[in-house]
Amino acid sequence: MPLDPRTRFGLKLIEIRKTRGWSQERLALESGLARSYLGGVERGQRNIALLNIFKLAEALGVAPSVLLETPVAEQELAP
Amino acid sequence: MPLDPRTRFGLKLIEIRKTRGWSQERLALESGLARSYLGGVERGQRNIALLNIFKLAEALGVAPSVLLETPVAEQELAP
Numbered sequence: 001m002p003l004d005p006r007t008r009f010g011l012k013l014i015e016i017r018k019t020r021g022w023s024q025e026r027l028a029l030e031s032g033l034a035r036s037y038l039g040g041v042e043r044g045q046r047n048i049a050l051l052n053i054f055k056l057a058e059a060l061g062v063a064p065s066v067l068l069e070t071p072v073a074e075q076e077l078a079p
Numbered sequence: 080m081p082l083d084p085r086t087r088f089g090l091k092l093i094e095i096r097k098t099r100g101w102s103q104e105r106l107a108l109e110s111g112l113a114r115s116y117l118g119g120v121e122r123g124q125r126n127i128a129l130l131n132i133f134k135l136a137e138a139l140g141v142a143p144s145v146l147l148e149t150p151v152a153e154q155e156l157a158p
Contacts, residue, residue, distance in 0.1 A: 005133040006129055006130070047128045047129050049129070050126050050127050051084055051126050064147040065148045068142075068147055
């Protein structure tokens with residue numbers, strides 16, 4: 001069963017953030033989003049919308065579409 | 080100057096919907112989203128969030144990330 005889109009997005013965001021070696025605080029600073037909000041996004045508790053997805057992508061230096069790709073964690077769960 | 084993310088998403092959605100040969104009505108039926116809401120999304124008036132992006136992707140039979148790719152219309156505007 002595929003992950004909930006919010007959980008999936010959170011895992012992907014964590015994955016890309018850690019690839020950068022960034023803390024949540026650093027990503028909050030770079031993106032202009034609140035750290036508590038980012039925490040909720042990473043825990044899959046937020047139905048994040050387009051404008052904030054684009055802010056995160058710009059801060060992380062990736063195409064916005066990359067944030068909607070399947071996280072490695074889910075790929076590993078696949079049969 | 081890049082398009083507003085909402086405008087860009089709307090153009091991409093129109094592009095993929097027309098590739099399918101679907102009307103807005105058909106996409107509304109397939110996705111479970113209201114036609115008037117879809118009209119607003121396509122006109123770039125809605126800050127659509129993750130759960131609805133995934134509903135549209137599933138209805139259209141594309142990976143969710145495809146909906147965040149650059150629309151052809153914007154590629155043609157690039158220098």
